[in-house]
Amino acid sequence: MTRPSTRDLEALARRTRLRIIDNSHRTHTPHLASCLSCVDILVAVYFATLHIDPRRPTDPDRDRFILSKGHGAPALFQILAARGFYPEADLESYGKDGGVFAEHPPTPGHLPGIEAATGSLGHGLPIGLGMALAGRIAGRHYNVVALLSDGECNEGSVWEAAMLAAAQKVERLAVVVDFNKWQATGRSQEVMALDPLADKWRAFGWSAVEVDGHDIGRLVELLSKVPNGSGRPVAIIAHTVKGKGVSFMEDDNNWHYRTPTADEVKKAAQELDLA
């Protein structure tokens, strides 16, 4: 696949946002703000960074991506369809009894493109580290990228994996933290004193950079440089806005739970220039 222009990627991100919003309305799926927060990251990862071929989702040399913040699945499901892992029409079964599309990613065998079933926070990085180590043992050169939420960085298991990855100098491993400053019931800084987050990753032996998590061009630039020559795993602390893209959802944590009305979907479409 030739790499699309940043402008194309931005347009794709806007379309994806509207699809997620519309789906949340139709199927009453929560975690809308959590999804909007990480759309730009997912676009940068799936459309301009990962070496993947949707026709060969189990190619042993493929790059791996794990949505460790599993409650962002409604965003991932749209992205995987747009990237061609399954037809977009499959998403019509969203939320229906007996389907696979709901609130968290299923296991890999149940949906192409999924590398691990997540939803319990704090699991994705250890699993990703295991995959990266397996690649090293097999002499393969694939990267593993895990997307974590800031609230997820509360979990000890995240930091246990961080230390082992640093000790093992696993340079084909990258973490992106969707740092939107909110978790489920409060500001992440107030609940667990997360700041300074980039320094924490550095102190744990990672090569850490901070970035505007809605700047797709810059995200692509950083993600394309894994490994980055430092001999360390890479942590990208992406400063984001929860609910990004729709003024009345931005930085309002009620949208962690709420689903939009038809009218709100319309307003969102106007704001996204897709009315």
Place this chain on the structure above:
Amino acid sequence: MRNEFAATITALGAEDPRVVLLSGDIGNKLFDTFKEVADTRFFNCGVAEANMMGVAAGMALSGLRPVVYTITPFTTTRCLEQIRVDACYHEAPVVIVGTGSGLSYAELGPTHHSLEDMAILRSLPGMTVLAPCDATEVRLGLRAAIAHEGPVYMRIGKKGEPAIHTSPPDFRIGRSITVRSGTDVCLLNAGTMMPVTLAAADLLATKGLSVRVESFHTIKPLDTDLLVEAFAKYKIVGTVEEHSLIGGLYGAVAEWRSAHAGKGAELVGSGTGDAFMHEVGSQDYARARYGLTADEIAGRILARLGAA
């Protein structure tokens, strides 16, 4: 059940200065009034359940009565080592509450299902395991748990479960509550399945069977007086639970029965099978997938009666 938990813990927080509430970054706004009545005794411990459980044990060992609250898998299996060592081994009176238990959060997938929690926690020395069937039992069960000298685990549903008790029953840990009397079949229900269990009893009644229904809210310690009576008097004892057949109410009763051989009644279990559910859907859909409908529960009992 969730709202009743919030109301009761708020009342307890106001009454008893030992009561502390720890929540794992869930229950948005649910505990606002608790924070008003006991602002120094509420802790949002974040998404860090292992730590939360250890902290609770430390508080309990310091004379407090901590209540740990989050989604069931995260307050049980996620921090099992802390429950086992810090709470149970130390005999620390920590009250562990799992919300959205069983298949209450069916649409969130297996990471949020809890079909093994009773089996696992029941095996821990000193642990008490409660599964209230409605909001009234949540209220009475939580009060009993706080008064109990030792760790207690209580699994509750979500919100909007129908009320079963019209007036407050005499709730005691280890003492089952009779919801309906009958003479042919005795159904023991643990927790959130009660409306389905009652519907199964209705179906059996249409076949001419007189069915007793018990809210068997304590899975450990077992109400052995009731078991002695039920296995002596009835043709069938049936268990119903939103939990695996391995090690939950059915497992506990089967263990007891095998040690008390020759006690009459057949035992018929209704619970979930030994498999994760890979399809998603509503709670009713998930229950049906696991054979937990009134029809199937009644059918299982009838089939065994026919065979007996």
